[in-house]
Amino acid sequence: MAVSQIQEHTNRQSQIRSPIMSMKAVNKQFSGVKVLQNVNIELFKGEVHALMGENGAGKSTLMKIMAGVYQPDAGMIVYKGQEVHWNNPMEARNRGISVIHQEISLSPNLSIGENIMMGTTFKKNRFGLIKWNEIYEKAGHVLKSIGSNLDPRADVSTLSVAQQQMVEIARALSLNSEILIMDEPTASLTDKEIEKLFGIIEELRRKGVAIVYISHRMDEIFKISNRFTVLRDGQWVTSGPISETNPKNLVRLMVGRELNELFVREKNNSMVRPEERKPVLELKGVSDKKFVKDISLKLYPGEIVGLAGLVGAGRTELIRTIFGLSELSNGQIIMNGQQVHIKSPIEAMKLGIAHVPESRKEQGLLPNLSVIENILMAQLPTYRKFKLLQYKKMNQDADRYIEELGVRTASKEQNIMGLSGGNQQKVVIAKWLSIGPRVLLLDEPTRGVDIGAKTEIHKIISKLADQGLAVLMISSELPEVLGVSDRILVMHEGKLRAELSRDEATQEKIMYYATGEVK
Template sequence: MQQQVEHKELDHSTVILRMEGISKQFPGVKALERVQLTLHRGEVHALMGENGAGKSTLMKILCGVHRPDEGTILYKGKPVVWTNPLEARENGISVIHQELNLSPNLTIGENIFMGSKLPRNRLGMVKWNEIFESAAKILKSIGSDLDPRASVSTLSVAQQQMVEIARALSFHAEVLIMDEPTAALTDKEIDKLFSIIKNLKEKGVAIIYISHRMDEIFKISDRCTVFRDGNWVASMPIRETNPEHLVQLMVGRELKDLFQRPKETSVNLKGKTPVLEVKGLTDKKILKNVNLKVYPGEIVGVAGLVGAGRSELVRAIFGVSELIQGEIRIEGKKVAITSPIHAIAQGIALVPESRKEQGLFLDLSVKENLLMAVLQNYRKSGVLQWKKIDQGAEGYIQKLGIKVSSPDQKVVNLSGGNQQKVVLARWLSIQPKVLMLDEPTRGVDVGAKTEIHKIIHELSQTGLGVLVISSELPEILAVSDRILVMHEGRIKAELSSKEATQEKIMYYATGGKA
């Protein structure tokens, strides 16, 4: 079998795409330095590397968003340079983006066929029934029973991701780029996606698969390419490597050097007042009589399947959701929180699940994003003191190790891990008592994930109470002192870090009785 893999590597007749010597520079940043990528028909090729390694830049070049400064792209044996994404898509190169890119005010069917030539009758009127029927067929092909006439604004993150996948498949792609496609999907939906990928492979579609989840890489990929700091490091059949080897190639250090929570840091809770206490919290949608406590210096993990109510819980505490009953106490005192402004005033901070939609001002600079919550502290006679703002921003950049060319760099141009650090730093600027993190390392590479885990741990050591939601059970187990497991809007179980295992968490998350 190994010989077959190597033979495929050398079989130039199956090559659909070859990118050679690709370089790209942005102001102050060398994003790519003469990198290469070879893609065969009917293969899944994992593109790996830390955020900021150059993966996204290379994919943007491939799909026409950017033009390379140097290098060649051979597609189906011919040199190409796309002038825009539509041209690339019309030639069979389609993308499923990591960050959802849908129009919430339009229907599912409209989103799926957005950018396509819509069928019209003799009078030039759009044949909407035909569009919705076609959308329903595509959705059915990926095992989804979503109504094409429903508005995207009514969908969950996981459902929106399925619409993204359906839209990409509607263009009959020959090269399909999947950037963290499973980040918001349930296990059942991931299985459906892998079934779709298998069918696409059999039809000869070449798939570039970007993911930080090692189990997925080894389950679905045929070959892999690793980038580091804008440079090509290695390409190989997936059977010739292992997770430890790939991590070492990606980050330049071994797995044992990555974050391991010190065992001696368990929190002594005797005689302490919870910094956050929730009693009988019930909302209009899913939360039912939720009780929890978070103590100063403690990290409490919240686990559960998609739809269990984890995000709804932190949003309710933060004053986003309307409550039917229940009370919230900060340092033992009952507080009334009916909006995020009230929550912030009480020392509660929330790093949301979707950093681009809910956490960042993409058109503003890093320094403006960092200090947005405390800009009033930098005013004198109504005028912003930019020198002090620069100094304040630089302090957080150094403290959290945010990689930027300058504090004036637009936050939209940072890697996912660095964007997440910017959101985290902004909330630290208000000096919170409670920090709630919803999927803090979603779409973040191994190295940045380690850094964020370390930051969370260090913050807890200063006496901050931390509530962490994560769909990745190894992450929950790695950072938490205690773990709460949610199921259908309720806390199903509470586990200490010593007794918790992935198997126990899944047992309770799927409805098992405590």
């Protein structure tokens, strides 16, 4: 049955069936700030329901209410024909509601198997000892069902972000849920892994599972969804069959205005470099102990260099080596014409190198602190005078960064986790700008960010380059690399395969080199 036929069939069925869950006129506020107002959504068995909206639109809050993390201030939740009031996430989970979170929430010091089976009863033998072989066998079965060959006995701390995401998916699928919430599940996956996930989603749909799918990738939404709901500024805008809309209309509904195209950086004429122009950062034959192999490159002030490649190409490892997070085994790092030895991030920061990591939650933010504390943490010692903090200057600087980067927050004292993903990312960027860097290393700076916030971040990056920063940016989204970069470097299996100018770069050429073709 074709996709259009499936959608038409499920649309007809939706009209005669009762939803497995409906949320009606839901309201929620935090610290007096309304984040949801009269929001409605209906979920049907065997359907994929796309929940759309910019970051900050209220999607995550609505899902947390559905999953029992928050309780609504007003409105009702009807589940299987009965009004319900979840007191905690475990109560919702026990009733058949599971969540695959955008931010990975695994226990890094436990094994893959323990993480997958966490929350279930671990069987014991007659001596009272846990039957670990049975735990690993069950976990291995779930992993194989999603096409993963990960060892259930391996520690989660040894996994890449993409591998951890697959474990998150396996954990949710192990619960045999009736409603499955997927919040940006493909953000860290390769194309091959995404295709596997779509196959799993189709199988779950056939079994009657209701799936809530949150993604900012329009091609995914129109490939797998049956219905959609759009939120904007915490309010319900519309719902309907996905077959009755199109990407342009969805974007208009999400942002409340026409958004003709993604940000495209104006051509930087200074990239035609005179001989006397000197690089701010140069690598000569740089290798680490495992992933990076003989990388040489130059980074000039005022330019954005895109670093493209498939997952596992060594892009993140290269940036970590430059920033002193991974040990340099061979080669030279040269800053402003002088060789430097960077053995830690502190040394990198002193040299004027800043690093925005790929995982905001795990590596970029302190989740228990406020917006102002996260912005100023990298430079906190500089605000001391006679062992006392200069609060007036701290507030002034924080206000300046919030205004310059357009951080939308109720207050600079607000907890950082109360911000949308796009605004959290702006805070991470602000934190590193506070050290006055000359080189900015960006690892997937718009991952999990909606189209509006993505455009804002692109403009921020471009403005920083125009002010003289040298920017090295990793992105797995080729339109982003092509739109923002002045030059593009392509990696494959730890090696630099190609350097493309802005004019000659295309998606086809980048993929040609990213898949292993030699320059």
